[in-house]
Amino acid sequence: xxxxxxxxxxxxxxxxxxxxxxxxxxxxxxxxxxxxxxxxxxxxxxxxxxxxxxxxxxxxxxxxxxxxxxxxxxxxxxxxxxxxxxxxxxxxxxxxxxxxxxxxxxxxxxxxxxxxxxxxxxxxxxxxxxxxxxxxxxxxxxxxxxxxxxxxxxxxxxxxxxxxxxxxxxxxxxxxxxxxxxxxxxxxxxxxxxxxxxxxxxxxxxxxxxxxxxxxxxxxxxxxxxxxxxxxxxxxxxxxxxxxxxxxxxxxxxxxxxxxxxxxxxxxxxxxx
Numbered sequence: 001x002x003x004x005x006x007x008x009x010x011x012x013x014x015x016x017x018x019x020x021x022x023x024x025x026x027x028x029x030x031x032x033x034x035x036x037x038x039x040x041x042x043x044x045x046x047x048x049x050x051x052x053x054x055x056x057x058x059x060x061x062x063x064x065x066x067x068x069x070x071x072x073x074x075x076x077x078x079x080x081x082x083x084x085x086x087x088x089x090x091x092x093x094x095x096x097x098x099x100x101x102x103x104x105x106x107x108x109x110x111x112x113x114x115x116x117x118x119x120x121x122x123x124x125x126x127x128x129x130x131x132x133x134x135x136x137x138x139x140x141x142x143x144x145x146x147x148x149x150x151x152x153x154x155x156x157x158x159x160x161x162x163x164x165x166x167x168x169x170x171x172x173x174x175x176x177x178x179x180x181x182x183x184x185x186x187x188x189x190x191x192x193x194x195x196x197x198x199x200x201x202x203x204x205x206x207x208x209x210x211x212x213x214x215x216x217x218x219x220x221x222x223x224x225x226x227x228x229x230x231x232x233x234x235x236x237x238x239x240x241x242x243x244x245x246x247x248x249x250x251x252x253x254x255x256x257x258x259x260x261x262x263x264x265x266x267x268x269x270x271x272x273x
Contacts, residue, residue: 005160008153009038012161015147016042023112023120024049025104026076028065030155031123031148033072033169034162039121040074048075050111052104055084055193056177060201068168081107090188096179101135105142121145127155173211173226174263182216192216195249202245207232211261219252227260
């Protein structure tokens with residue numbers, strides 16, 4: 001007897017099989033990587049994956065996306081987007097993600113028109129519908145299709161399907177853009193984004209921590225790590241090294257979130273709000 005995941009995977013393959021061609025909005029994360037895999041498996045050279053390169057994208061994430069696209073075999077294109085130059089974006093309102101996605105989907109739509117591609121898909125999944133995601137409105141504006149939503153496929157089912165394909169992203173933690181580390185209302189600058197990325201890279205290299213957010217509160221930096229990884233940072237000598245290095249990066253005060261990582265915590269109930 002087929003499992004629910006097997007049945008939904010068959011439906012996902014069928015969803016792609018009735019399309020002439022497809023462009024995948026591909027970040028290299030859990031969701032879009034599965035889309036790229038199934039699109040390529042179903043459509044071959046008629047499927048392409050397109051990744052946005054902008055200052056808010058960590059270099060490691062971009063390189064990982066390139067490597068995985070090569071592993072999958074799908075044609076991969078990297079485009080440049082310039083949302084960082086849009087005041088609606090860099091002033092960092094609560095709906096900042098809308099302006100990022102609007103820039104992305106507008107660029108993808110133009111490229112799709114040039115290439116004669118009729119269908120653009122993104123990795124929004126059924127669980128995302130219960131979350132605040134202003135970027136989905138931008139997707140509606142540019143007729144971006146969401147097969148995971150149409151087929152009611154959840155995040156955990158995406159991970160299970162990814163394991164069936166031995167995708168390295170199956171258990172990958174979420175990795176939102178670097179701008180998400182800056183509190184709404186605080187201006188996003190290249191200097192801040194570079195400092196955040198540099199700090200996260202340093203801490204990961206020193207500790208091996210997988211789930212990490214360096215939250216930028218101006219002079220204050222707040223380090224969040226996965227709840228089960230807090231012990232990896234709680235070493236007196238290591239704390240001194242991290243404190244020294246992050247202060248050299250321009251932060252005046254280096255703090256540690258005792259409760260661990262929490263999604264959206266940059267604007268949560270914190271003394272540093």
